[in-house]
Amino acid sequence: MQVVTLGPVGTYSHRAARSVADDVSFRESVSAIVDAVADGEAERGVVPVENSIEGSVSESLDALTEADVAVVREVVTPVRHALLAQSENFSIVASHSQALAQCRDYLEREYPNATPEAVASTARGVERAREDPDVAGIGHPATAEPSGEGKTLQVLAEDIQDRSSNATRFLVIAPESERSDAGGKTSVVVYPSANYPGLLLEVLEAFADRDINLTRIESRPSGDRLGDYLFHIDFEAGLYEERTKAAIAEVEEIVANGWVRVLGSYDTEHVIE
Ligand SMILES: O=C(O)C(=O)C[C@]1(C(=O)O)C=C[C@@H](O)C=C1
Numbered sequence: 139m140q141v142v143t144l145g146p147v148g149t150y151s152h153r154a155a156r157s158v159a160d161d162v163s164f165r166e167s168v169s170a171i172v173d174a175v176a177d178g179e180a181e182r183g184v185v186p187v188e189n190s191i192e193g194s195v196s197e198s199l200d201a202l203t204e205a206d207v208a209v210v211r212e213v214v215t216p217v218r219h220a221l222l223a224q225s226e227n228f229s230i231v232a233s234h235s236q237a238l239a240q241c242r243d244y245l246e247r248e249y250p251n252a253t254p255e256a257v258a259s260t261a262r263g264v265e266r267a268r269e270d271p272d273v274a275g276i277g278h279p280a281t282a283e284p285s286g287e288g289k290t291l292q293v294l295a296e297d298i299q300d301r302s303s304n305a306t307r308f309l310v311i312a313p314e315s316e317r318s319d320a321g322g323k324t325s326v327v328v329y330p331s332a333n334y335p336g337l338l339l340e341v342l343e344a345f346a347d348r349d350i351n352l353t354r355i356e357s358r359p360s361g362d363r364l365g366d367y368l369f370h371i372d373f374e375a376g377l378y379e380e381r382t383k384a385a386i387a388e389v390e391e392i393v394a395n396g397w398v399r400v401l402g403s404y405d406t407e408h409v410i411e
Pocket residue numbers: 144148149150151152186189195217234236237258259260261306
């Protein structure tokens with residue numbers, strides 16, 4: 139099976155994708171990964187959706203709303219960052235914006251004068267550090283060794299994330315035709331296209347009344363106008379269950395002006411590495 143994820147070699151997404159298949163190829167953005175699966179270029183895609191320190195990866199949520207894909211699994215992995223450079227003498231710290239944010243306190247404390255530089259991924263930041271002695275990268279410690287040509291970097295510090303329990307949740311996506319009813323969790327996107335007191339409460343009651351535990355609800359702007367939202371809802375029940383079918387049918391009635399998009403049911407895998 140062919141899986142696409144955020145590259146280059148050595149990103150956390152790459153580490154999560156290896157639990158899905160050995161044949162991993164890379165894209166430079168989350169939208170490009172989702173498009174590759176929607177267009178049939180790859181059988182699976184792995185995208186980060188949520189981090190325990192920084193919260194949602196909004197680019198992923200928005201791409202999932204728009205593309206014809208299904209969610210078929212989730213992978214949760216610990217994220218332990220290292221600071222990698224040619225020497226202690228650097229003035230720029232390059233990494234993915236999520237990684238820079240996850241190490242904000244550390245950087246302010248230890249390198250208050252360094253300039254943060256957001257790049258497409260952690261591994262891309264480490265590549266910058268390999269090429270430029272003025273740049274340090276934040277990434278997985280294993281990326282100190284080049285995957286091909288290039289310098290081996292010094293690991294200046296390990297475990298620099300602001301909380302030791304840092305973890306990121308990835309979703310494994312597949313073409314929409316492979317959407318499954320089986321699995322302990324389900325993700326849906328709800329667009330009410332309406333605004334009245336108690337609307338969100340009604341939507342949540344459809345789940346609460348059936349004893350379905352929500353694990354996340356996240357609002358994202360619809361993009362159409364200010365104050366207009368859609369809701370990403372994850373819950374602990376499978377689409378194969380009667381109570382799930384009934385809850386979704388009720389939500390569809392409540393948001394008759396808008397729509398409900400069912401991304402699929404799936405199981406969770408923990409990759410400890
Ligand atoms: O840059 C990487 O290594 C990624 O895989 C992306 C990403 C993210 O977008 O959250 C994944 C895990 C970490 O939270 C930091 C960055």
